Amino acid sequence: MDKPKKLKKCQQVEIDAADPFKNDVLNRKANVEILTQFITSYEQSIVLCIDAGWGQGKTTFIKMWQQYLKNQDIPTIYFNAWESDYTDDALIALIGEIGLSIQELVGEDKTIAEKLLGHLYKLAVNFTKAAAPTMVNLIIKAVCGSLTDADEVSKASGNLSESLVKEQITKYEESRKTLGSFKEALSELARCYADGDAHKPMVIFIDELDRCRPNFAIEVLEKAKHLFNVDNIVFVLATDKTQLGHSIRAVYGQGLDVNGYLRRFIDFDYLLPILDEFNFIDSLFKKFSLNEHLKSITNYPIENVLKYTIGLYKLTLREQEAFCNILNIVVRTNNHFVMDEYFLLCLLIVLKLKFPDLYNSLNKNNKNNFIDKALRNLNSQYSAYIDFDFDFDLHFDSYYLEFLELILLTVVRPDPSFSNEEIIDKYVREYEFDDTKKQKLIKSLSMLGRYQANIYTLLLIKQAIEISTSFKLDNAAT
Template sequence: MSENSLKKCVPIEIPDDNPFQNDVLNRKDNIEILTKFITSFEQSIVLCIDGGWGQGKTTFIRMWEKYLHQQSIPTIYFNAWESDYTDDALIALIGEIDLAAEKLAIQDKNEAEKSIKKIYGFAANFFKATMPTLANLAIKALSGGLTNADEVTKALSSLSESLVKEQINQYEQSRKTLNNFKEALSELARSYANGNQDTPLVIFIDELDRCRPDFAIEVLEKAKHLFNVDNIIFVLATDKSQLAHSIRAVYGQELDVRGYLRRFIDFDYLLPIPNKNKFINTLLEKLSLNNIVDIIFYGGVTIKVFIWDFIYIN
């Protein structure tokens, strides 16, 4: 390979034993402070790491994940964009939680597996309990072979009463199922933390802003409503400005996105903008462009200097 061969930009290596070995943007202090912050809560919270495209959000949470492992804090990484081909965000989230059991150092894997089975069962029951019943009304009326108008009216009246009762029963059943689901999830979180009540389970959700709009909204809803369990922390890594476009695509351009997101996100952390010189130098080195941009460009100025000046101006 020649000296000037170009390379693709590959993810930064993050060693398990030294997460900050390649921390050229000096993210260590930010991660240590955020760790103290999230571990000070006993309740479930949702923290958003907000940053623009290319500012290193994924690298940041991957480093943070490895750092938390060193602190014996269990984590789960969920790439929402890689999972938005599915029809249901809940199934995708539970699937990642299940897969994590194989990676985490859990003392009693049998207890964890029992909890996961409960969670799958309650999730299935929850779907059944929240299925719409309006379709059943038409099916029953049509399948009854009713032709007389008076008979149809009486039948629909009777079915309407039955429908109301059925909906009330389903609502009660869904609440019971949701409580059972959360209890099983709490048991699982304790299993992942090896029974330590003070250790949270941290679930990282990445690339939310790249998902199709309906899936991104569903992930937010499921994380906040179904997984609102003590000692479970959600960390979203996303560009909130891009996420806002997705939300408006579903609910309309006039929606107050900030107000909407406050329903799901408890705290925001704006990822510090990296030192531009250091950022550019690192990127050029990763892409093997250093030798190329050091050549004379115009009036005695190299391409590298031109790039620095252009970014500072803009």
């Protein structure tokens, strides 16, 4: 007797040190080679933004690129801004990350780098945020009752304010004097990392900036541009510029021209392309062994349904991972679903990921309302999909959408005596569809056959999805 296959989880993409593109299913090598040529052609410092939406593979991309640069003997540093935004000062975090990477150096380079870093620490004091311990002590005294007289508190506050102003002015003057020395030491440190090769910049990758606290994200940009703007240093930001814009507006107001603001800090933008949106889902099916398992359940090519759904709802890479995690558990723990119900399964998983409010509204007392909203949601996605003109190789004459609509319509059949043709007529009139749509629905009847879903079918599928999400599986970082 064959042993049952164990559940698999999607692992983080492994970056092979010798061949960073060994496990690249999105054909990123050409992008990396072009960008490497671009950044190494500049003698001055530049800030390059790799712009892509949430879950579109930015982290995997820059880690592949980082390893590729290492193999070219170009020094790199990876700085996860989101993991560091618990600190109060972005400059401390940036210099600290550079300091940690010194361990990768050897011999004289390491000795020189450590001395330069020590010098940088001393100079950086003039650019870090000033503490105000005296004010803190004053507040503590006031709270504890040591300063009971209002005039005394007022006088002490006035003297302290004057002292703080003088302190800040002095600190500003010192920072202006030491700025040149700071940049010179930083440039020397970069050359040290590049083994003295002036044609090899130090590339600092900044990831997850769009997930940071708004103030911290802005501070990272400011420090990168103003203090690290020296020869031999290139910054690569991996971020969703739209989300970053929301963070900036949260600080400066909704009326801010975000693009104009970001142009002060970002020299070049590179929109990370999705070269083949189905390569990734094919690789996930292979990792999960889903094709093999699904063929043992049904001869119908479920992967085509999934690809159609991905195209229709424009699932990000991370959403595709989440989809496959759920699908993998559901199909391996429920062997009673028939072929038509996999269409409903795919739809409900997508609604859970993209439209959770609609998904959560599914219950036996909300049957008609849910089906109506689900049908309108499907058609709105279809309209946007056609307008966007995707290059989709699964032709629409396959009638996946119409078949799914028919399954949903059987859930709210007005009366058992209603024929499928009568249901289609009612649907076309109610939603004001044209005759072309009606003919597609009629042609899809041959696929539907005698199958009829009901609200309990949907609820069983939803229950299977909810059980699957109680499993704690680590998703791959993209």
